[in-house]
Amino acid sequence: MVVDIKSLIIKTSTVTKETEIKDFIALMEKHKTDLMPVVDNNLIIGVVSENDLIRLIRSQPMAGMQAVVITDIPKNISKRTIGEIMTHHPITINQKATTIEAVKTMAASNLKRIIVVDDNKKLIGILRIKDLISNL
Numbered sequence: 001m002v003v004d005i006k007s008l009i010i011k012t013s014t015v016t017k018e019t020e021i022k023d024f025i026a027l028m029e030k031h032k033t034d035l036m037p038v039v040d041n042n043l044i045i046g047v048v049s050e051n052d053l054i055r056l057i058r059s060q061p062m063a064g065m066q067a068v069v070i071t072d073i074p075k076n077i078s079k080r081t082i083g084e085i086m087t088h089h090p091i092t093i094n095q096k097a098t099t100i101e102a103v104k105t106m107a108a109s110n111l112k113r114i115i116v117v118d119d120n121k122k123l124i125g126i127l128r129i130k131d132l133i134s135n136l
Contacts, residue, residue, distance in 0.1 A: 003099050003135040009116050009125035014039045015048060017083030021056075024048060024082055035126070037115050038086045042122045044115055046086035056085050092117045095124045103132050 013031045015024055015038055028034060028050065038046035056077060092115045093102055106114050106129050116124040 005093075005097060005099055005102050005116070005127060005132070006095055008131045008135060009095070009127055012036060012123075012126045014042075014123065015082050016040065017045065017081060017086065019082045020078065021053065021080050021082065021085070022078035025053070025078070035113055037090075037123055037126070038082055039123055044090065044092060044117060044121060044123055046082075046088045047090040047115060048082050048086040052085040052087065056080070090115055092121070093127065094119065099132055099136060102127055103129070103136070106132070 012033065013027055013036055015027065015036050017038055017040070019038075024036065027036065034050035036048055037044055038048055091105065091109050091111065093105055095116050095118055097105070102114065106112075106127075111129065113126050113128050116127050118124055
C-alpha cells in the first residue's frame with residue numbers, strides 16, 4: 001500500500017525573522033517541538049531549531065558555566081531575533097511528492113524532519129522521517 005504523504009503532514013507553528021529568541025523558546029515549550037519554519041507571508045524563508053540556539057549559546061562568553069539550561073539564556077541572547085540564527089533556504093519537499101521521494105530526500109540530507117510546501121512554496125506543514133518509515 002502506498003501512503004499519500006499528505007496524511008502524514010503535521011501542522012506546525014511558525015515564527016518570523018523578527019521573532020525574539022525568548023518568544024521562540026516559549027513557542028517550542030508550548031507546542032512541544034524543537035523546530036519551526038520561519039515565514040514571511042506564509043512563504044518559507046528559513047527554519048530555526050533548538051540546535052541553532054545551542055550554536056548561539058556556545059558562541060557566547062559564559063565564564064564559569066558548566067552547563068547551559070535553555071531557560072537560563074542570558075538576556076542579551078534572548079532579546080536577539082530568529083533572523084540572526086535561522087538556517088536560510090531550508091530543504092523542502094512538495095506536498096505532491098511520493099513517500100519514497102520524501103524518504104530519499106530526507107536521507108540524502110540527513111534530516112529527521114522536512115518542511116512541506118505547495119506549488120507556490122507556501123507552508124503546508126512538517127513531515128517526520130519516523131512517520132514515513134513506519135508507513136512504508
